[in-house]
Amino acid sequence: MATEFHNLQELRQSPSLATKVFIQRDYSEGTVCRFQIKFPSELGSRIERTLFEDTVKTLNTYYAEAEKVGGQSYMEGCLACATAYFIFLCMETRYEKVLKKISGYIQEQNEKIYAPRGLLLTDPVERGMRVVSFLSNTLIYCHGRSSYQKLAI
Amino acid sequence: MLHLRVAEPMRECEYSQISTRSSTPMETPYKKRTPKRRKWQAFPGRNKFFCNGRIMMARQTGVFYLTLVLILVTSGLFFAFDCPFLSMQITPAIPVIGGVLFVFVLGTLFRTSFSDPGVLPRATPDEAADLERQIDVANGSSSGYRPPPRTREVVINGQTVKLKYCFTCKIFRPPRASHCSLCDNCVERFDHHCPWVGNCVGKRNYRFFYMFILSLSFLTIFIFAFVITHVILRSHRYGFLNTLKDSPASVLEVVVCFFSVWSIVGLSGFHTYLISSNQTTNEDIKGSWSSKRGKGNYNPYSHGNVFTNCCAALCGPLPPSLIDRRGFVQSDTPQPIPPTNGITMYGSTQSQSHMAAATPLLQSEPVILTDEAFLPGRTSLGGPCSGALPLGGHPTPPTSTPNLSCDNDMLPLRNEQSDGLRHHHTDGGHHHFLTPEEAPSPPGMLPCGSPLGHSHTIQGFYNPASQDSLHEDSVRGLVKLSSV
Numbered sequence: 001m002a003t004e005f006h007n008l009q010e011l012r013q014s015p016s017l018a019t020k021v022f023i024q025r026d027y028s029e030g031t032v033c034r035f036q037i038k039f040p041s042e043l044g045s046r047i048e049r050t051l052f053e054d055t056v057k058t059l060n061t062y063y064a065e066a067e068k069v070g071g072q073s074y075m076e077g078c079l080a081c082a083t084a085y086f087i088f089l090c091m092e093t094r095y096e097k098v099l100k101k102i103s104g105y106i107q108e109q110n111e112k113i114y115a116p117r118g119l120l121l122t123d124p125v126e127r128g129m130r131v132v133s134f135l136s137n138t139l140i141y142c143h144g145r146s147s148y149q150k151l152a153i
Numbered sequence: 154m155l156h157l158r159v160a161e162p163m164r165e166c167e168y169s170q171i172s173t174r175s176s177t178p179m180e181t182p183y184k185k186r187t188p189k190r191r192k193w194q195a196f197p198g199r200n201k202f203f204c205n206g207r208i209m210m211a212r213q214t215g216v217f218y219l220t221l222v223l224i225l226v227t228s229g230l231f232f233a234f235d236c237p238f239l240s241m242q243i244t245p246a247i248p249v250i251g252g253v254l255f256v257f258v259l260g261t262l263f264r265t266s267f268s269d270p271g272v273l274p275r276a277t278p279d280e281a282a283d284l285e286r287q288i289d290v291a292n293g294s295s296s297g298y299r300p301p302p303r304t305r306e307v308v309i310n311g312q313t314v315k316l317k318y319c320f321t322c323k324i325f326r327p328p329r330a331s332h333c334s335l336c337d338n339c340v341e342r343f344d345h346h347c348p349w350v351g352n353c354v355g356k357r358n359y360r361f362f363y364m365f366i367l368s369l370s371f372l373t374i375f376i377f378a379f380v381i382t383h384v385i386l387r388s389h390r391y392g393f394l395n396t397l398k399d400s401p402a403s404v405l406e407v408v409v410c411f412f413s414v415w416s417i418v419g420l421s422g423f424h425t426y427l428i429s430s431n432q433t434t435n436e437d438i439k440g441s442w443s444s445k446r447g448k449g450n451y452n453p454y455s456h457g458n459v460f461t462n463c464c465a466a467l468c469g470p471l472p473p474s475l476i477d478r479r480g481f482v483q484s485d486t487p488q489p490i491p492p493t494n495g496i497t498m499y500g501s502t503q504s505q506s507h508m509a510a511a512t513p514l515l516q517s518e519p520v521i522l523t524d525e526a527f528l529p530g531r532t533s534l535g536g537p538c539s540g541a542l543p544l545g546g547h548p549t550p551p552t553s554t555p556n557l558s559c560d561n562d563m564l565p566l567r568n569e570q571s572d573g574l575r576h577h578h579t580d581g582g583h584h585h586f587l588t589p590e591e592a593p594s595p596p597g598m599l600p601c602g603s604p605l606g607h608s609h610t611i612q613g614f615y616n617p618a619s620q621d622s623l624h625e626d627s628v629r630g631l632v633k634l635s636s637v
Binding site: 022027029031067069073077078080081088093095096099130131133 | 277
């Protein structure tokens with residue numbers, strides 16, 4: 001049974017639970033979009049280390065795929081150049097397609113893994129690709145836009 | 154698994170109707186709904202937006218219009234005066250090729266000028282606070298002295314690169330990013346700010362810029378060559394003076410093209426070199442990767458060979474814009490009541506008032522920016538100084554995070570005019586670009602000295618005070634629940 005419950009009172013009493021944990025970018029491989037896999041201590045025992053690492057590694061793989069300079073990106077680049085880049089007005093770039101896949105993945109991860117643990121993973125695209133943030137106790141979203149208010153029980 | 158934290162029985166969500174949103178009878182008048190604004194209207198940088206956020210340019214666009222006029226007038230005169238003769242005497246392919254080049258030049262110019270160069274959105278208050286905490290931990294407890302500039306070192310492909318902290322955007326700049334003082338934004342892979350296209354040139358529009366100057370070189374040479382041809386052919390037939398009388402525009406075109414060719418072709422050559430070595434103008438000017446700096450100094454971003462570098466720069470994937478210009482500003486955050494315990498905040502210069510409005514406890518969609526209109530009668534922290542106050546859920550001791558941002562932000566704007574840059578253009582320095590600044594400071598910045606001292610004493614009060622109003626709403630909601 002999925003219900004919404006609001007532990008605002010609990011939040012008031014224990015403000016440290018409503019925290020945001022930020023996973024920063026890992027620039028060791030240059031300017032490609034990668035996030036650090038190091039497990040942040042603030043998450044503590046809320047999530048298993050392996051699950052966390054899997055999520056971040058998968059995200060990194062997706063971003064690497066988006067930014068891959070290879071056959072498909074060359075085709076896209078040459079075609080765009082040949083049309084004086086007017087083609088971008090009607091076509092979605094490969095990067096945008098991968099970003100959509102990433103959104104879907106994050107949503108799925110939230111529903112399956114993070115929401116049951118009282119966490120919410122935000123899409124890095126909303127933070128300028130700087131951080132992946134974990135929000136805990138986000139149930140004050142009662143008027144928010146996301147569907148993560150529902151906790152599966 | 155059942156969460157038994159809440160003593161109240163689980164309710165279906167009618168609660169969401171009487172939520173912390175301002176729909177209760179206790180709603181105070183200042184919380185009236187204001188019409189939704191688009192994010193571009195609340196954008197903190199110094200940019201101009203057109204077509205409801207679809208077009209983004211720098212603030213000074215005068216030179217861009219000059220560029221446009223020069224191209225349009227010269228090409229127009231060419232098509233009007235020279236092409237009829239040339240197409241009849243030589244081949245009609247000339248105006249066709251000219252037309253194609255012309256369209257290409259305009260297309261790439263508009264793409265360069267109107268698109269987002271790769272602006273990095275500023276940090277949300279939570280991120281900024283988180284970074285501040287990390288920096289404090291790293292620096293140890295500050296005794297109030299001005300701390301060393303904030304840098305982070307990272308090793309990229311064996312080369313140590315320093316990431317600098319941007320005080321305006323409150324982020325550690327990614328490698329190759331830089332803050333443009335003219336646009337007041339951090340831009341990824343910042344190349345330079347080009348007044349001729351009226352925009353910064355960065356990661357997202359570098360290829361368009363390169364194609365623009367390349368095609369403009371071809372167009373200029375094309376027009377120059379064929380105007381000369383036209384004049385010569387005509388002179389053979391009708392004499393030189395008659396030619397000048399019949400086609401006076403040709404003289405103008407020749408003059409414009411002659412002076413443009415040197416700078417444009419020179420610039421194309423320069424950027425071809427930059428692309429093949431995978432450097433930005435910024436890096437080249439500073440000599441970041443030059444071997445003069447040290448033996449082991451090399452460019453860690455280069456792919457090794459010229460071909461791969463070129464392909465990566467021109468045909469690599471195009472990342473989408475990170476600033477959502479046309480999205481709506483989320484005005485979900487309940488409007489905080491002005492603190493009643495006598496706390497006065499100094500006036501806000503811009504929309505940095507969101508710093509006070511957003512708190513981590515009530516996390517709805519993090520508000521990137523809120524309109525001043527949402528917070529009538531509420532003065533909040535000035536831009537740079539607001540970073541000094543942590544907005545975590547816990548008050549920090551007054552001695553921490555002192556005048557950090559403020560002092561550094563008070564550095565005068567070093568506007569290095571193009572002196573250091575011109576030497577790269579032996580063609581005459583037509584192309585005037587400015588180096589990014591390390592000390593960005595928007596105009597009208599407030600002095601931080603005394604108010605910060607004030608803020609220390611109120612630091613203990615600050616967080617709960619501003620959150621009280623938010624708590625009130627939440628508690629009201631809870632009360633409703635229990636009374637149902």
